[in-house]
Amino acid sequence: MGLFERYLTVWVGLGILAGVGLGLWVPGAFQAIAALEYAQVNLVVAVFIWVMIYPMMIQIDWAAVKDVGKKPQGLALTLVVNWLIKPFTMAALAVLFFQYVFAPWVDPQSASEYIAGMILLGVAPCTAMVFVWSQLVKGDANYTLVQVSVNDLIMVVAFAPIAAFLLGVTNVTVPWQTLVLSTVLYVVLPLAAGMATRHALQRRSSHAVADVVARTKPWSITGLIATVVLLFGFQAGTIVAKPLVIAMIAVPLIAQSYGIFFISWWGARWLKLPHNVAGPACLIGTSNFFELAVAVAISLFGLNSGAALATVVGVLVEVPVMLSLVALVNAWNPQKSTLNP
Template sequence: MGLFERYLSVWVGLGILAGVGLGLLVPPVFQAVSAMEYAQVNLVVAVFIWVMIYPMMIQIDWSAVRNVGKKPQGLMLTLVVNWLIKPFTMAALGVLFFQYIFAPWVDPQSASEYIAGMILLGVAPCTAMVFVWSQLVKGDANYTLVQVSINDIIMVFAFAPIAAFLLGVTNVTVPWETLLLATVLYVVLPLIAGMLTRQWLLKRSRDALPAFVAALKPWSVIGLIATVVLLFGFQAETIIRQPLVILLIAVPLVLQSYGIFFIAWWGARWLKLPHNVAGPACLIGTSNFFELAVAVAISLFGLNSGAALATVVGVLVEVPVMLSLVALVNRWRPAA
């Protein structure tokens, strides 16, 4: 592991501090960057995510993708956890904490909105960042691509019905522009770019591909840290203005993340999945498609609602939590 990968948690921690500090010192800069979005997808963040996942897309071997269907257990684990377990455990934790445990500190209206935001996060499993987590745990790039692709297809049909059921409303409108734009920006375009780059490198020489991927590795981590700086910079004032609320919302979100991870990890062990399939399978359900959740929260409850705030807190806690889980997966990797 290089310097960047070895001390990744340190760099991310510094990125969080830098984001909050810069967000307070130069808020107009972050406001201007925040405004550079289309369909709730921030275009600058999209560029940094591109930088993160492009190296992994280059490593996808299409001849191996065809063989993924011969080992369906990992796909089944991903789909069961994401669609039959995660949304409902998130809803249960939201109710437990905000209608009972935290009830003395939160008014009923705000509590309902926080629960709604948590539910929207629970029904929106991650797309783009999965490729980053998979790369960090040395996951099977080909299998990860298929897991994410099938997950996205199901999300198109399952998001609205499950969200409507758990929210108790019937007017959940899927922001198709957000869903489609994010999928194109975070999966389709980098995948095409990776395919073309891979073909070009393989034609040059046998060593060109691994050398190019190794050269890009630091940039992948830089993209992650830059994303962290922006996300925390966007919400710096909220973090300082409402620290207690942020903390209250973060508690069930963190418990949900670790709980879902360990459920998936137990399932992976029971299915005897290879480590490079089990790691990404567990991490897909643990992280969230926050652009989609934020967009739906704003459309249903408003920009300044508790639901929108809860989805934003999901963004803030995700990176530190996911890095800790990446460390666990790497620690549990079987000896060669």
């Protein structure tokens, strides 16, 4: 592992502190960057995410993608966890904490909005960051691409009905611009660039792909840290103004992340998945498509609602939690063929 990867947790921690500090020091700069968005997708964040996942896209071998159908267990695990388990456990945890555990400290209206925001996060599995987590656990790039692509296709038809059912409303409108634009920016464009780059490199020499991937890895980590700085900078004022509320919302979100991870891990062991498939499969369900969740929360409940705040807290806790889970996957089985503790 290189210097960036070996001390990734330290760099992310420094990025969080830098983001909060800069957000408080020069809030106008972050407000200007936050305004550079279209369909609730921040274009600057999109660029950094693009930088993050481009090196992994170069590794995707299209000749091997067709072989995923020969071992569908990992894909089946991802889909079962993401669509039959995760939304409902998130709803249950949200209700448990905000209607019972935290009820003495939160008024009923705010509690219902926090619950709604967490439900929206639970119904929106991640798209872009999955490629980063997969790379960090040495996942199969081809298999991860198929998992993400199938997830996105299902999200198109399943997000609105499941969200409507769990929220108890029937007027959930999917922000198609956000969904489509995010998929294009985070998957289609970097994938096309990666394919073109791989094709050109393979024509040059047999080891050119590996050389370029090795050289671009530090840029991938840099993109991740820059994204962290921006996300925490955008919300620095909220973090300082409402620390107790953010901490309360974070509790069920963190419990959900670790719970979904361990459910997936047990499923991976039962299915005897190879490590490079099991690792990403266990991580996909624990990460969220926060742009989609934030956009729906704002459209349904308003920009300053508790639901919007809950989705933002999901963004804030995701990276630290996911890094700890990446560490678990690598510690449990960095070399072997199956995922065991």
